[in-house]
Amino acid sequence: MNTIINRHKRPSVTCFDAGSEYCPCALAALGECVACSLLRGEEACVCGWSGLCVYQEFLRNQAVPKPGRREVKASIGRRKDLVLPGDATPRAFVLELHLPDEIARWCGFPGSFVLVRPPGTRERFNVPVSVMDVRDGRVTLAVEVLGPKTRALAESSLEGAELLVVAPFWSGLHGFRDLQRYSAGNVLVIAKGMGQVAVPQLARHINHRGGSLKVLLGPGQLGVVFIEEMLKALPVDVEILPKEVDHNLGRVAQELAGTRYDLVVSAGPDIQHRALKGILDRLEDLTGERPGFTWMSNLTMTCAEGICGSCLVSGLRGCKAQVTLHDYLGEDLP
C-alpha cells in the first residue's frame, strides 16, 4: 500500500498564538489551523513550526480548543487628546487603561494589540488598538478617530469610565522572527503617523536585549508627531523627519547607506513597507548584506481570532499567521 504525501493545499506558517494559553484555538477543531497541516486534514506533517507541535497540544487537550480570550472590564485612567490646529475635534487620543495584571503583562510585547469597545455596544463596535506601552498594569493606547466605531469609542472614553477589552493579541508586527533574531543588534525604526504607537514597546524590547535603536519619526497622514516626549525617558536616538520629505524616503536610504543596521522596522502604511523593501533590495544588490525586516500590520482586524476573514492576505489569516513580506505585499517571489 502506497501513500503519496505532501500535496500541499495551503502553505503552513508560524502562528502568533501557537504555544500560548490560547492554542489550540477554534480553528484547530474546525480543520483550519494556520500552523498544522495534520489538523487541516492533510496526510503529511508539513508544519510552519512555531516551536511546538500544535497537533500534540490539540490531542493533549482532549481534541477540544482552549477557551480563548475573555472579555474584561477596564477602567480608564488618563486621557490625552491630539487636536490639530484648526480642528474642532481630536484627530486621535491617547488612553491609559487599567487591566488585570495577567492580561497587561501579556500586552507587553512589540506588536501587541487589544480590542476595545464602549459598554452597552455590541461586538461590532470592537476597535483593534495597538498597545503603545505597558507600565505597572496600566496599558497605554492611542486611537485615531476615523469612523463610527472610533467615534463611539472617543465619546465613551472618559477618564474614570470603563471599557470592554479583549486582549492580548500579538499580530501587530509581522517579520516577528527577524525582530527576535536581531533585537540585540543595531535597529532602525521608521515610524510615521499612527505607526508611532509601535515605537515605545519596540524601544523597551530592544533596550532590554542590549540592542541600540535609532528612530526616524514622521507625522504621516495623522499630521503630528506625538511620542517624542515618551521616548525621552528611553535610550533612543530620535530624529524627526520634516513632513515634506516624509514620502520620498531619501533620508532613510541615506541612513541605511551610511550605517550598518541589523534590523529595519517599518511602522507606517503599506506604501512605506513597499518602498523600504525596494531600498533594502538595492542595498543587498550593492553590498550583499540585507538587514532583517519587521513591519507593522495594516490588515483589517475584526475578530482577530481567525474566524471572520477580514485580515486575509495572500490566502492567509494575518491575525494569526506570521506571513512573509512577499505574501503580505501580495507579490510573487523573485
Add this chain to the structure above:
Amino acid sequence: MKKYHQVIVVGGGWAGVSAAVAARKLGIDVAICERTDMLLGAGLVGGIMRNNGRFVAAEEAIAMGFGDLFALTDSIARHRNISFPGHNHANLYDVLVAEPLARSLLRERGVTVYFGKRITGLKAKDGTIAHVESEDGDRFSAHAFVDTTGSSGPPGMCLKFGNGCACCIQRCPSFGPRVSLTSLMGLPEYMSTRRKGTFGAMSGSCKIYKETLGSSIRGELDSSGVVVIPLPERLVNRKKLESKVCQQYALPEYAESIVLLDTGHAKLMAPYFPLEDLRSVPGLENARYADPLAGGKGNSVRLTAVSPRDDTMKVSGARNLFVGGERSGVCVGHTEAIVTGALAGRNAALLALGKGLTVIPPTLAIGDYVKQSGIGPDGKPSEDGAYGLSASYTFAGSVYFERMKSLGLYTPDPEEVKHRVRAAGMEGAFLQA
C-alpha cells in the same frame, strides 16, 4: 545573506556529510546547510558498523574511493569484529566522539557548513532549483542540490504514527523539524508501511547512560561489547518487533531478551521499553534513557517521506536535485546513508561540472542496493518481487541481506570485495570525475 556554491547539500547527517565529502573529491565548492548545531543527525545515536552485509558495503566504498567515513568510525571503534544475535563481524564505535571528528574532516576537506540553517523554502522552475531559502531568510544558490534531510518526524508524524514526540536526538522542538526539498518542489513523496500496512516505522534502539547500569552489566559491556539478558515472559512484547524500522534487529531474540551494545552509551536494541519494566530487570534498577529521553514511551518515527529517484540518485521530476540517506529509499542505517549519500553528492558534483552521471553496477552490493531500495516515479519499487515500501532495506539483515546472500554478493573476505570492485571497473572511481 545570499551565498553561492556549486553544490548545496541540505541536511548534515551521515548522508549529507558523505555527499559533501564525495563532491569535494571532484574539486567542487560544496556547502552543507544543517538545521541544528551538530552534524550526523540521527547517526549521533548510531554505533553499529560492518555487521553482516554492511561489511561488504564498507569495503566496496573503500575500494571505490569513498571510505573516509568508514575510516572515521573504524578509528573510534570500541569493539571490533564482535557478534550479537543475528549479526556477525560488527564494529561498535563510540557515538559520543564521532561528531567532532566529522566536523574536522569537513573542515580539512574544505566543505563549508552553515549551522542553524533550516531550509524551509526554495525557488524552482521546470524542475530546476535556483536557490533554497532558510527559515531566517538567507538564500543559497547552486548548480545542483542534494536533499539529505532524512525521513524522520516531524513531531506531528511521530504523534500520528508513533507514540508522540519522545524527545529524540533530532531535537525538532529546539531547531524545528526537517523540511524536504522534494516536498517544497511539490513533488510526491511516499511513506513506508509496516508489514501490516500501518504507516511509519519506529527507530529500533534506545541509548541508556552506562553509568546507570549495575556494575557487573557495565563491566561485561565494556569488555565484550554485548550483554544479552533474557526477559521474564511477562515482559516479552513480540508485537513491538513489527514497529521497528530496523528490521535486521526485529528477531525473536530481541523481544525475548534485552540486548545491550556498547556504543559509548549502552544501546538498548528495542524501540522503547517502559521504564518501570526495564527497571524490574536485575542490574537495570537505576537505568535512565539518554536517547530518546522518553524512551519508556516511544521513539522517533521514520521513513515518513521517501522520494522517488533513479539509479543516479536524481529525484524523479527534478533536474538538479539528488537525494541520499533515508529519503532515497526505504533504507535505514548509516552505512546505507553513507553509500547513497556519496553517490548523490558525486552525481550532483558531476552535474555541476557538466559531466555524465555515475551509476554503480549491480554486480556490486552497493549498486544492487541502490537499485533495490529506491522507488520509481509511480511509487513502486524498481524491481518486481521486492517487498516495496513495507520492507526496510539494509545490508545488515532482513530481506536485503537475504538477497545479498542468494545473489552471492555477501562475502566476509575483503580481498574478494576488492577483486569485485576492480572487475566492475570501479576501483578508485570516486576519486576523479
